[in-house]
Amino acid sequence: xxxxxxxxxxxxxxxxxxxxxxxxxxxxxxxxxxxxxxxxxxxxxxxxxxxxxxxxxxxxxxxxxxxxxxxxxxxxxxxxxxxxxxxxxxxxxxxxxxxxxxxxxxxxxxxxxxxxxxxxxxxxxxxxxxxxxxxxxxxxxxxxxxxxxxxxxxxxxxxxxxxxxxxxxxxxxxxxxxxxxxxxxxxxxxxxxxxxxxxxxxxxxxxxxxxxxxxxxxxxxxxxxxxxxxxxxxxxxxxxxxxxxxxxxxxxxxxxxxxxxxxxxxxxxxxxxxxxxxxx
Numbered sequence: 001x002x003x004x005x006x007x008x009x010x011x012x013x014x015x016x017x018x019x020x021x022x023x024x025x026x027x028x029x030x031x032x033x034x035x036x037x038x039x040x041x042x043x044x045x046x047x048x049x050x051x052x053x054x055x056x057x058x059x060x061x062x063x064x065x066x067x068x069x070x071x072x073x074x075x076x077x078x079x080x081x082x083x084x085x086x087x088x089x090x091x092x093x094x095x096x097x098x099x100x101x102x103x104x105x106x107x108x109x110x111x112x113x114x115x116x117x118x119x120x121x122x123x124x125x126x127x128x129x130x131x132x133x134x135x136x137x138x139x140x141x142x143x144x145x146x147x148x149x150x151x152x153x154x155x156x157x158x159x160x161x162x163x164x165x166x167x168x169x170x171x172x173x174x175x176x177x178x179x180x181x182x183x184x185x186x187x188x189x190x191x192x193x194x195x196x197x198x199x200x201x202x203x204x205x206x207x208x209x210x211x212x213x214x215x216x217x218x219x220x221x222x223x224x225x226x227x228x229x230x231x232x233x234x235x236x237x238x239x240x241x242x243x244x245x246x247x248x249x250x251x252x253x254x255x256x257x258x259x260x261x262x263x264x265x266x267x268x269x270x271x272x273x274x275x276x277x278x279x280x
Contacts, residue, residue: 004051004136005032011143014121015098017158018143020045021055021151051136054129054146055153064249069106069134071243076108078240080231084165084271085112087225088185091275093160096120100159100177102149103127103167107135107142110163114140123159125149152177161185166271171218175278183222183275186215190226190270197247197267200259208272219276228270238263 002010009029012018018027020036022043027034034045034053047053075081088109092099097120101110104124114122123143126132135144147153149170157179164174165187174184189206198205215221233241239260242248248256 002141003049005047005049007141008047008051008053008136008143011121011123011141014141015123015143015154015158017155019153019155021057021147021153026155027153050133052129052132052144052146056127056146056148059129064128064131064246066130067253068244068249069130071240072106072108073134074240075237075244078231078237080229080237080267080269081108082112083227083229084187084269084273085109087227087273088163088165088187089113089116091183091185091223091225091273093181093183095160097160098122098158098179099161099163100125100152100154101163101165102152102170102174103164104135104144105131107132107138107140107144109165110142111135111138111140114142123154125152149173157182163187169215169218171278175280178278180279184219184278186219186272186274186276188212188215188272188274190228190272192228192268192270194241194245194247195268195270196264197241197245197259200242200262200264201247203247212272215274215276219278221274221276223275225273226271227273228268230266230268232265233263233267235263238267241267 020043025036025038028037036043099122101124104126107124110124125145125147129146132144132146154177158177160182162174162184188211191205242260
């Protein structure tokens with residue numbers, strides 16, 4: 001069985017496009033490190049035994065904690081987001097894909113795709129180290145890295161698709177790393193997304209028009225799907241939704257528990273999935 005570190009090196013080799021975050025020269029394996037090539041000064045990046053690469057110049061703050069990631073893993077394991085993964089898969093380019101999951105969190109979507117298509121390869125990037133460490137536990141072979149989405153350590157035209165699921169998009173950087181004919185798959189909330197949780201906090205439904213208008217300003221949409229599913233939830237699953245959603249991250253544990261103690265019977269997943277061309 002491959003170690004987590006060896007899985008990362010295997011994924012990096014399959015992609016063949018990782019570059020040094022300092023000098024932007026190609027990176028190659030040297031023992032347990034990655035070293036830039038083609039330059040007299042060798043920058044060395046360590047791949048830790050947990051199988052991730054950190055290319056941030058300094059650690060970023062994150063409001064996401066272990067309790068959120070534990071709850072998120074249980075929610076996604078329940079199947080509530082399977083239809084979203086299906087919609088993403090249906091909109092991806094045909095052929096052998098090289099996928100970047102930008103803002104991947106704990107890697108669920110990339111893992112879902114790579115375990116369905118063993119001839120594809122991919123990378124997942126997120127600013128949260130804790131999220132990436134969770135992603136390395138997944139069965140797929142992927143390049144997991146802690147990185148700023150505005151300065152990705154990949155060469156131009158590296159990917160056939162970039163996934164952007166409920167994450168602010170870095171359109172210029174996504175355009176740079178997409179190969180000709182490549183697609184951005186943008187997932188953003190519909191007005192009914194998590195409406196039961198929003199109601200529990202006294203919040204109005206999502207206003208989806210602003211995100212949609214900005215997306216159409218930045219990209220040409222070439223395919224669209226809308227996933228709207230209302231799931232019956234147990235009291236335990238309701239609690240996991242409360243604890244996993246960023247909607248609740250400004251609340252104390254006691255305030256979250258108070259909302260969890262008054263469960264709704266259903267939770268609605270309402271998401272737009274758009275395949276977008278970023279070519280100028």
